[in-house]
Amino acid sequence: xxxRSHRSTSSSGARRWWALAALTLSVLVVAxxxxxxxxxxxxxxxxxxxxxxxxxxxxxxxxxxLSAALLPVGRLGDRFGHxxxxxxxxxxxxxxxxxxxxxxxxxxLIAVRAVMGLGAAAIMPLSMAVLPKxxxxxQLPRAIAVWTAATALxxxxxxxxxxxLLNHFWWGSVLVVNLPVVGLALGAVAWLLPSDRADEAxxxxxxxxxxxxxxxxxxxxALGVTAVVHGTILQPEQGWGSPTVLASLLGGVLLLVGxxxxxxxxxxxxxxxxxxxxxxxxxxxxxxxxxxxxxxxILFVVPQYLQGVLGQNALGTxxxxxxxxxxxxxAATLSEALTARAGARIVVPVGLGVLAAxxxxxxxxxxxxxxxxxxxxxxxxGLGFGLAVVPATSLVLSxxxxxxxxxxxxxxxxxxxVGSVLGVAALGSVLNAGYLSRLDVAGLPxxxxxxxxxxxxxxxxxxxxxxxxxxxxxxxxAFGHGMSLVLVVCGVISxxxxxLAVTFLPRRDRRPDVGPPPDASQQAVGAQxxxxx
Numbered sequence: 001x002x003x004r005s006h007r008s009t010s011s012s013g014a015r016r017w018w019a020l021a022a023l024t025l026s027v028l029v030v031a032x033x034x035x036x037x038x039x040x041x042x043x044x045x046x047x048x049x050x051x052x053x054x055x056x057x058x059x060x061x062x063x064x065x066l067s068a069a070l071l072p073v074g075r076l077g078d079r080f081g082h083x084x085x086x087x088x089x090x091x092x093x094x095x096x097x098x099x100x101x102x103x104x105x106x107x108x109l110i111a112v113r114a115v116m117g118l119g120a121a122a123i124m125p126l127s128m129a130v131l132p133k134x135x136x137x138x139q140l141p142r143a144i145a146v147w148t149a150a151t152a153l154x155x156x157x158x159x160x161x162x163x164x165l166l167n168h169f170w171w172g173s174v175l176v177v178n179l180p181v182v183g184l185a186l187g188a189v190a191w192l193l194p195s196d197r198a199d200e201a202x203x204x205x206x207x208x209x210x211x212x213x214x215x216x217x218x219x220x221x222a223l224g225v226t227a228v229v230h231g232t233i234l235q236p237e238q239g240w241g242s243p244t245v246l247a248s249l250l251g252g253v254l255l256l257v258g259x260x261x262x263x264x265x266x267x268x269x270x271x272x273x274x275x276x277x278x279x280x281x282x283x284x285x286x287x288x289x290x291x292x293x294x295x296x297x298i299l300f301v302v303p304q305y306l307q308g309v310l311g312q313n314a315l316g317t318x319x320x321x322x323x324x325x326x327x328x329x330x331a332a333t334l335s336e337a338l339t340a341r342a343g344a345r346i347v348v349p350v351g352l353g354v355l356a357a358x359x360x361x362x363x364x365x366x367x368x369x370x371x372x373x374x375x376x377x378x379x380x381x382g383l384g385f386g387l388a389v390v391p392a393t394s395l396v397l398s399x400x401x402x403x404x405x406x407x408x409x410x411x412x413x414x415x416x417x418v419g420s421v422l423g424v425a426a427l428g429s430v431l432n433a434g435y436l437s438r439l440d441v442a443g444l445p446x447x448x449x450x451x452x453x454x455x456x457x458x459x460x461x462x463x464x465x466x467x468x469x470x471x472x473x474x475x476x477x478a479f480g481h482g483m484s485l486v487l488v489v490c491g492v493i494s495x496x497x498x499x500l501a502v503t504f505l506p507r508r509d510r511r512p513d514v515g516p517p518p519d520a521s522q523q524a525v526g527a528q529x530x531x532x533x
Contacts, residue, residue: 015192016134016135016139016143018188018192019134019188019189019192019193020131020134020135020143020146020147021188022185022188022189022192022193023127023130023131023147023185023189023193024146024147024150025150025181025184025185025188026086026090026123026127026182026185026186026189027123027124027127027147027150027151028150028151028153028154028181029093029178029181029182029185030093030120030123030124030154031150031151031153031154031158032154032157032158032161033097033116033120033154033158033178034059034062034154034158035154035157035158035159035162036158036159036161036162036165036174036177037058037059037062037113037162037174039158039159039162039163039166039174040162040166040171040174041055041058041059043166043171044058044109044171047170047171048103048104048105048106048109048171049106050106050109051106054106054110057106057110058106058109058110058113059113060230060233061110061111061113061114061117062113062114062116062117062120063117063229063233063421064114064117064226064229064230064233065113065114065115065116065117065118065121066117066118066120066121066124066417067121067225067226067229067414067417067418067421068121068222068223068225068226069117069118069121069122069222070121070124070125070225070410070413070414070417071218071221071222071225071270071271071410071411071414072218072221072222072270073085073089073121073122073125073126073410074125074126074129074271074409074410074411074413075218075270075271075410077122077125077126077129077410082126082129082130082133083130083189083193083194083195085122085126086122086123086126086127086130086189086193087186087189087190088122089118089119089120089121089122089123089126090119090122090123090182090185090186090189091119091186092115092116092118092119092122093116093119093120093123093178093182094119094178094179094182094183094186096112096113096115096116096119097116097175097176097178097179097182098175098176098179099112099115100112100113100116100172100175101172101173101175101176102172103172124151124413125409125410125412125413126409127147128144128147128393128397128409128413129400129409130193130194131143131144131147131397132397132398132400133194134193134194137398138336138340139336140394140397140398141335141336141339141390141391141394142332142333142335142336144390144393144394144397145328145329145331145332145333145335145336145386145390146332148328148332148386148389148390148393149325149328149329149332149386153325157318158318159303159315159317159318160315160318160319161177161318162174163313163315163318164315165177216262216266217259217262217263217266217269217270217271218270220255220256220258220259220262221256221259221270221271223252223255224252224253224254224255224256224258224259225252225256225414225418226252227248227249227251227252227255228248228249228252228253228256228418229252229417229418229421230248230252231244231245231246231247231248231249231252232249232421232422232424232425233421234248235425235429236425236428240429260273271410271411275399275400275411278399279504279505279506280395280396280398280399280505280506281395281396281399281400282504283392283395283500283501283504283505283506284392284393284394284395284396284399284505285392285396285411285412285415285416286415287348287352287388287389287392287497287500287501287505288389288392288393288396288412288415288416289415289416289419290419290493290494290497291352291355291385291388291389291392291497292389292416292419292420292423293419293420293422293423293493294355294359294423294490294493294494295324295381295385296420296423296424297423297424297426297427297428297486297490298324298359298381298486298487298490299321299324300423300424300427300428301427301431301482301483301486302321302374302378302483303317303321304456304479305374305479305480305483306320306321306371306374307457308456308457308460308475308476308479309367309456309476309479309480310370310371310374320371320374320375321378323375323376323378323379323382324378324379324381324382324385325382326379326382327378327379327380327381327382327383327384327385327386328382328383328385328386329386330382330383330386331351331382331383331384331385331386331387331390332386332390334386334387335347335351335386335387335390335391336390338387339390339391339394344391344392344394344395344505344506345501345502345505345506347387347391348387348388348391348392348498348501348505349498349499349501349502349505350387351383351384351385351386351387351388351389351391352384352388352494352495352497352498352501353384353494353495353498354380354383354384354387355381355384355385355387355388355490355491355494356384356490356491356492356494356495356498357380357384357491358377358378358379358380358381358382358383358384359377359381359487359488359490359491359494360487360488360491361376361377361380362374362377362378362381362483362484362487363483363484363485363487363488363491364484365377365484366480367476367477367479367480384494393412395505395506396409396412397409427486427489427490430482430485430486430489431479431482431483431485431486432482433482433485434478434481434482434483434484434485434486435455435456435475435478435479435481435482436453436478437478437481438474438477438478438481438482439452439453439459439474439475439478440470440471440474440478441453441471441474444462444466444468444471448462448466452471452475456475456476456478456479459471459472459474459475460472460475463475
């Protein structure tokens, strides 16, 4: 057998980080797409004559397709290769973006957005699943931090980029912009990521071709997740008491119970439910859900505050949310060394405590506190977010069998996706309740009062039309009160999660439930060969 020539350590290290840059780019474009599309909806409504229901499905169809496809895509990646499926997802996402820019009706755009959701469902979990294949254990937390920062960066940067594009080009530019970014990421991923060849010597992470595919499980899981997400999407408009919302949520739960029963009996299950017997996987996944629940909710209310109370436009809002990303990047540089020294059982609760401190600090502020105060507590929140989520995600990845990494990351992404959607809905309800409890519409005509109760922007429009500065001031203070309630809820959840993390996270010196697979030495050899190629 010919001897493979190895590159130097520095070259191999550089190749790893270039590969991460390619993966980060693919994740970033998916994260950007959601917020860019939100900014573009008013323009799309005028250009394609779309009504409110059409606009809801332009965003909701994408989210439903993404949620439904996550579980089966992960298993398919394990069978046919993570790299192959990742590249296929990127190609599908790019092609659908190009076609979407040419849409001439709302129906065409809704269909294309659903296809984009399928592509995104391959990109998100599989880009994470390949991280352990290219990074050694000691560098994996830093890689996860960079990957996480890319997903979080889409929230503030999306409105900035979307606003600039819409100011200079037609509405389709928000989709066309995906093409060069995905094209660059596609070429880099194809060149830099290790091969999926099943006969790769010494690689336990090579594709697992044996066995069937659990079609019934895939259908049950997809329908269950879709029903839960669909009910949650309808909730803001129809309320938690709506028969449609309740039927969708209850039906989704029943389908997911059926899915669990099916997976426990299946000879070749879609997901390995035995992963939940591993403390590292269960605790890491649930903590990731909690953290993403909170941060998604915070990033839902803060942009509204910056625009409706502080008077920022889309560009200014995006730039002013960046302190949260800055805090996350600082955590990325700290978490690796801290976790290596103290262990995740210490670092994760500390991160949750810092996240709680940031939320409580934000809740203590007044509407008139100004942006400097907002930037300070956002930075603290981002620091806590990074310190909590990076070690928790590292625990999850370390607990996954190499040949089932795709199914494991897809399961984690599915749980976190549903958690994020529920977070926006639940915390949005808290925000709305706080807003309505403090809004003063006494003396207004009934139609104007009803409009003002709808939202802060609606109240601002009514105040401008009636020339009523008192109404605007009342609406701004009412929104500030609602946001404070949201932050208090986030802080309390963080404190509770910190206590649970101390209780349930595995000890640093004891990993029986995550222990190395029997062929761990072969995995190390295979990973090094993959990087050296």
